[in-house]
Amino acid sequence: xxxxxxxxxxxxxxVAFHYxxxxxxxxxxxxxxxxxxxxxxxxxxxxHVLAKFWTKIFALTFGxxxxxxxxxxxxxxxxxxxxxxxxxxxxxxxxxxEGIFAFALESGFLGVLLFGWxxxxxxxxxxxxxxxxxxxxxxxxxxxxxxxxxxxxAGFHVVGEGLDARAEITxxxxxxxxPSSVERLxxxxxxxxxxxxxLVLSVHAYYLLRNRHVELSKKAFKIALIVATxxxxxxxxxxxxxxxxxxxxxxxxLAALEGHFEANAPADMYLMGWVDKESQQVTGIPIPGGLxxxxxxxxxxxxxxxxxFPIEDQPPALNAIFQFYHFMVAFGMLMIGLTLYASFxxxxxxxFKQRWLLWVFVFAVLLPNLANQFGWFAAEMGRQPWVxxxxxxxxxxxxxxxxxxxxxxxxxxxxLIYALLFALFIYMLNKKIKHGxxxxxxxxxRSRHEEMAExxxxx
Amino acid sequence: xxxxxxxxxxxxxxxxxxxxxxxxxxxxGFDLGAGALHLFFKKEKSRRIALNAVGPVWDGxxxxxxxxxxxxxxxxxxxYASLFSGMYIPFMLFLLFLIFRAISIEFxxxxxxxxxxxxxxxxxxxxxIALSVLLGVVLGNVLIGIEIGPxxxxxxxxxxxxxxxxxxxxxxxxxxxxxxxxxxxxxxxxGRLYAKLSILARRAIIFFIVTFxxxxxxxxxxxxxxxxxFKDLPWLFIVPVLAFLSIANIPRLISRRRFRDGFxxxxxxxxxxxxxxxIELYPxxxxxxxxxxxNITIYNAASSEKSLGxxxxxAAIGTPLVLAYTAFVFWTFRGKVELxxxxx
Numbered sequence: 106x107x108x109x110x111x112x113x114x115x116x117x118x119x120v121a122f123h124y125x126x127x128x129x130x131x132x133x134x135x136x137x138x139x140x141x142x143x144x145x146x147x148x149x150x151x152x153h154v155l156a157k158f159w160t161k162i163f164a165l166t167f168g169x170x171x172x173x174x175x176x177x178x179x180x181x182x183x184x185x186x187x188x189x190x191x192x193x194x195x196x197x198x199x200x201x202x203e204g205i206f207a208f209a210l211e212s213g214f215l216g217v218l219l220f221g222w223x224x225x226x227x228x229x230x231x232x233x234x235x236x237x238x239x240x241x242x243x244x245x246x247x248x249x250x251x252x253x254x255x256x257x258x259a260g261f262h263v264v265g266e267g268l269d270a271r272a273e274i275t276x277x278x279x280x281x282x283x284p285s286s287v288e289r290l291x292x293x294x295x296x297x298x299x300x301x302x303x304l305v306l307s308v309h310a311y312y313l314l315r316n317r318h319v320e321l322s323k324k325a326f327k328i329a330l331i332v333a334t335x336x337x338x339x340x341x342x343x344x345x346x347x348x349x350x351x352x353x354x355x356x357x358x359l360a361a362l363e364g365h366f367e368a369n370a371p372a373d374m375y376l377m378g379w380v381d382k383e384s385q386q387v388t389g390i391p392i393p394g395g396l397x398x399x400x401x402x403x404x405x406x407x408x409x410x411x412x413x414f415p416i417e418d419q420p421p422a423l424n425a426i427f428q429f430y431h432f433m434v435a436f437g438m439l440m441i442g443l444t445l446y447a448s449f450x451x452x453x454x455x456x457f458k459q460r461w462l463l464w465v466f467v468f469a470v471l472l473p474n475l476a477n478q479f480g481w482f483a484a485e486m487g488r489q490p491w492v493x494x495x496x497x498x499x500x501x502x503x504x505x506x507x508x509x510x511x512x513x514x515x516x517x518x519x520x521l522i523y524a525l526l527f528a529l530f531i532y533m534l535n536k537k538i539k540h541g542x543x544x545x546x547x548x549x550x551r552s553r554h555e556e557m558a559e560x561x562x563x564x
Numbered sequence: 565x566x567x568x569x570x571x572x573x574x575x576x577x578x579x580x581x582x583x584x585x586x587x588x589x590x591x592x593g594f595d596l597g598a599g600a601l602h603l604f605f606k607k608e609k610s611r612r613i614a615l616n617a618v619g620p621v622w623d624g625x626x627x628x629x630x631x632x633x634x635x636x637x638x639x640x641x642x643x644y645a646s647l648f649s650g651m652y653i654p655f656m657l658f659l660l661f662l663i664f665r666a667i668s669i670e671f672x673x674x675x676x677x678x679x680x681x682x683x684x685x686x687x688x689x690x691x692x693i694a695l696s697v698l699l700g701v702v703l704g705n706v707l708i709g710i711e712i713g714p715x716x717x718x719x720x721x722x723x724x725x726x727x728x729x730x731x732x733x734x735x736x737x738x739x740x741x742x743x744x745x746x747x748x749x750x751x752x753x754x755g756r757l758y759a760k761l762s763i764l765a766r767r768a769i770i771f772f773i774v775t776f777x778x779x780x781x782x783x784x785x786x787x788x789x790x791x792x793x794f795k796d797l798p799w800l801f802i803v804p805v806l807a808f809l810s811i812a813n814i815p816r817l818i819s820r821r822r823f824r825d826g827f828x829x830x831x832x833x834x835x836x837x838x839x840x841x842x843i844e845l846y847p848x849x850x851x852x853x854x855x856x857x858x859n860i861t862i863y864n865a866a867s868s869e870k871s872l873g874x875x876x877x878x879a880a881i882g883t884p885l886v887l888a889y890t891a892f893v894f895w896t897f898r899g900k901v902e903l904x905x906x907x908x
Binding site for chain 2: 165168169171172173174175176178179181182183184186187189190192193194195196197198200201202203204205206208209210212213214215216217219220221223224225236268269271273274275277504505506507508511514515518522525526529533536
């Protein structure tokens with residue numbers, strides 16, 4: 106295999122693995138803010154216990170997120186040197202802003218969030234939790250801005266030619282608010298909220314089924330269900346806006362998402378299907394003219410298809426892009442159906458009486474996480490063959506001085522270490538869930554000193 | 565060319581990056597150093613206290629590397645691209661150890677089995693040592709120069725990063741971080757661990773003085789280009805003199821058991837040594853051993869003036885914020901370590 110494919114696999118693998126964690130952290134952060142807010146508002150200790158429990162899980166996802174996040178920053182330089190030289194001027198300010206406004210905020214307050222329960226007042230602790238959560242939200246802002254700039258470059262001009270060409274920033278705000286950044290940011294945020302909310306739903310559904318922490322779990326489940334219902338509906342709007350944007354800014358990608366080949370014809374929308382690149386056929390269940398309708402509210406309006414672009418400008422992995430996109434949409438729809446049904450049952454007062462529904466929620470945590478992954482795969486593979494859309498090809502963006510065997514070494518290294526990391530993550534997550542929230546605080550009112558002595562005795 | 569305080573933007577950004585790396589060395593330096601010494605602590609409780617002394621802050625410290633790396637990428641993309649791709653293997657190893665170290669801290673105390681904790685103690689310490697050495701190795705290569713060819717691409721052999729000078733700088737970095745880490749832990753511990761650490765701090769500073777002397781000697785004999793600036797501008801000689809005085813002050817403070825002051829002086833030492841490095845290099849950032857024409861300087865590597873201006877604005881707004889909440893966190897966890905149920 107050559108350097109290009111190895112470097113692409115390595116970046117895709119490391120970023121996909123990383124992306125398991127930040128959405129969970131952002132989503133759990135939101136739930137923790139809600140729980141601590143409820144505690145401050147009502148003084149009900151149950152919310153405090155829940156917040157403490159979820160903070161422990163948050164610590165796990167956040168820790169792995171940080172450790173795996175720095176990898177991509179390094180890879181820009183190590184594997185994609187030409188890309189780094191090309192985009193540095195534009196990308197730089199977004200990255201600098203992320204570092205200084207987002208990372209420092211979240212990591213600064215993280216210590217207080219995790220270790221400060223006994224050192225600061227509940228109010229200060231709430232502020233720390235809010236700080237960490239806002240930091241993670243800002244972090245998403247700058248990373249999505251940078252990525253969106255690669256999809257829809259704006260606010261720059263190109264100087265130099267050939268190997269010396271590079272993009273220089275001309276308008277900071279035009280770069281930040283490039284044509285796709287706002288809609289994609291909202292889409293990413295909502296996806297993260299869903300990941301967090303469904304994890305909370307899953308764990309507390311499990312407790313309810315096992316008859317453990319029942320009162321706590323009902324409270325947490327309801328908060329998470331409210332979040333999940335509103336957000337999954339919101340995601341429908343945000344997802345649609347995002348697709349509209351792709352149609353306008355990246356027509357070749359949109360055509361790939363729906364497997365639409367004809368250069369200028371009404372386009373179908375597939376519920377599911379299989380794309381054959383050679384024969385330019387999609388086999389599946391179409392809604393005739395569906396894509397035309399979605400974009401233009403007219404079943405007969407033509408949509409630009411793949412054949413309108415020269416072959417070297419078309420995304421190569423058509424079927425994969427189609428599948429990732431369709432599964433993402435399907436999972437989104439399932440989440441809407443599931444949360445609406447559960448909310449309806451809540452309204453009827455029967456939410457916790459249907460064991461099958463709780464079982465569904467135990468496993469439904471996979472839906473938002475897979476949808477997040479699949480959505481990014483569709484977005485990034487759909488951008489190919491460009492690393493910066495229309496400007497810089499992925500094949501031109503590599504490091505000239507790095508050889509295939511070096512990348513192979515690092516790729517194997519990442520496979521091994523991430524396999525270990527993932528095993529440890531699942532093991533620790535399982536352990537923390539089995540251990541559950543510490544309800545001791547609710548049972549008696551021992552002094553803090555006794556509690557600490559007992560905790561110390563455990564080690 | 566636009567200037568601020570009489571300095572052009574690339575020079576200002578060079579100073580910003582210098583400040584960030586120096587902040588990173590001071591902050592992550594003590595937790596890497598504490599990690600490097602970890603296996604010297606024999607008792608389980610000592611190890612937990614040592615780990616929890618850095619527990620609430622190591623993550624925030626590492627963020628300085630992310631920010632410094634980002635600032636380098638943003639301000640001097642050509643340096644970032646050439647350095648990272650030219651030293652592919654050391655940077656990949658750096659990531660490997662960085663992840664292992666994070667895992668070790670995170671998982672060590674989660675199980676009570678002896679083998680479990682021992683395994684993570686070893687990997688925590690080995691990773692801390694390796695990271696310290698690798699940081700020094702990269703610095704050493706930057707000082708001695710690498711085989712940069714046309715278009716800023718490295719054209720040498722991938723093993724060249726393991727040259728004697730770079731390794732020597734690596735070991736020196738480890739020694740300085742160990743001293744710094746021991747002094748930090750001395751502020752955070754009591755009893756027998758404290759007694760042990762005061763011996764370790766003494767040994768670490770001697771170790772550092774020996775290796776640092778060797779680096780200095782090596783530099784003077786074999787790498788004359790690094791001393792040119794001091795010949796041109798003799799008044800700059802005050803900086804290395806101050807660095808030497810600052811180093812000499814550390815063993816004095818250790819023997820008087822003024823560990824907090826010792827910590828301050830090991831931090832000052834790091835900053836001063838990086839200032840020396842900056843003086844030696846400026847305006848070159850990556851020295852080509854192939855041809856001077858391929859040198860990467862702050863001028864041919866810098867982002868546009870517009871971009872640097874934006875980033876200087878961001879830094880001016882952001883830095884006070886970062887310093888404020890860093891101070892808040894350190895203040896919250898001031899004093900000796902007490903283990904509670906939230907500890908590692």
